[in-house]
Amino acid sequence: MIEPILTYISEPLLNFGNGQTAIDPRDGLMLFGPFDKRKVKGSKNIGIIGPEKLRGKMKEYLKKIHSPIINYDRTIARPNFPGLETIFGISVNFDNIIEINVDENEIKNFLKYTDAHQRVHNLVNLYVEPLLKYSENEEMPVDVWFVVIPEDIFIYGRPKSRIPKSEENVTISLNKSERNPTMEDLFFQEENDLLREAYKFEVNFHNQLKAKILNAKIVTQIIRESKIAYEDIFTPKQVEEEFKFETAKAWNISNSLYYKLGGLPWKLSDVRSGVCYLGLVYKKTETDTKNKNACCAAQMFLDSGDGMVFRGNVGPWWNPTTGEFHLSKEDATEIVNQSLEAYKDRFGNYPNEIFIHARTFFDDDEWSGFDEAVEGKSKIIGIRIREGNNFKLYRQLSYCVPRGTVMIYDDYKAFLWTKGFIPRFKTQIGLETPNPIEVSITRGESDIEIVCKDILSLTKLNYNACIYGDGVPVTLKFADSIGEILTAGKDIKTGVLPFKHYI
16 A cells, blocks of 8 residues: 555647647647558549439548538537648549448338337348449449438437338337247248247447458448538537538548548557557346346557457346346456467567456456466456546636546556647637546556556557547547447357447
8 A cells, every 4th residue: 555646647649640740639630641641542432422412522521521620619629620631631533432322211111100119120231232232343442331321220220219100100019928939820920930039139329230241351430420511400509610621520421431431540558558448348138137148359459549349148148137248268368368369460479468348357267268368379458447436636726637647556556637638729629527437457557656547548549530639548438339339230240350340
């Protein structure tokens, strides 16, 4: 035990084009271009799938972000967007955009289905089936597909969503006793089997679509109508509010596009080489609280910043008494082995250190499996990261404590502020006094301050957006959403895939 020490970790540096560094992704991209500027550049083939009107809006928006977008509201700290080609060195090949139509009348028809499983399953298949067909035929390679959806799909394609009552509603469904896929019917066997298929999938348009195309390795970016055509569906006041986010939206969509095209917008500068980070992902396969079955996966992030996802087995990992997930020894060994071998395939050797991030403690069986996997290969350290509201830290100044403040409680525990006052902006993000995240070394040995530095760096790896930093490291940021995609259906097949397929 030591006396708690309050210290400060400088904002992690990011590497951009030509080896230049900056702390804000937008500064670095504007001044130096993306890290992979020599690797990913030039005209790119993209595809757009959706109703005719929305495909047109998507093309208009893509043309718009090729030009500068100015933030005219000087009261908000959102930098101007100079343009896609100016920043990233890429452009959309507008002479060769592959378009696939999704019939608007069919969308409206399925939006009338009262059964959420039937509604979402059929809406997703309107997009998935032509995407899979195109992928199989390979008429012309498409780097990224923009999946453009009407706002009603977003609203009524989510869990627990219900459509308004109407005489036109369609009540096609099966009750729970009829949903068994092995069930034999006296009549309408083929028709009922088609209906049963819908109940294999989660009621979530985004997750279900991503899950159904994972095995085909189709890279997509889902775009809502309200993001590219809000003038058509919002009130004048809503349009005025949405307009304030024009530059932020352009940064985010462009950054995500560049990453999904295979380029790294930036790379961590301060993270030590030969180190990788695993974020454990768990998702229950049943809503029944007594059912222990859950799917396990791991997100591996390299010192480059890029990541891969490994699917583990489904097993009784959930403990309803403690509310925690724990793997068996054998499965713990298997999932770390997958990660180590993937690392070796990429770099020719095993990592020096592997940090496993989780929200819970590791039990003895689980950790012995991890130990067995790394024996003679790497050093392994277990880190528990928890978001909480145990306490706040105040200071007698206009703004809260700076992001990067860390209170080292002892050799194995610290409180790290990943949100707070940001000198670069001369303000804080958000109105509330932020809570720290609790960082604990629960297995293995490492320097707690170095662990906190790494975690702060990992808050800057959200390539799905172009922001200063997140509140949690990327190893945990997308854990829940990845788990939901992997369990969005009962027969989802996938191998080791890059992170870009899940976001």
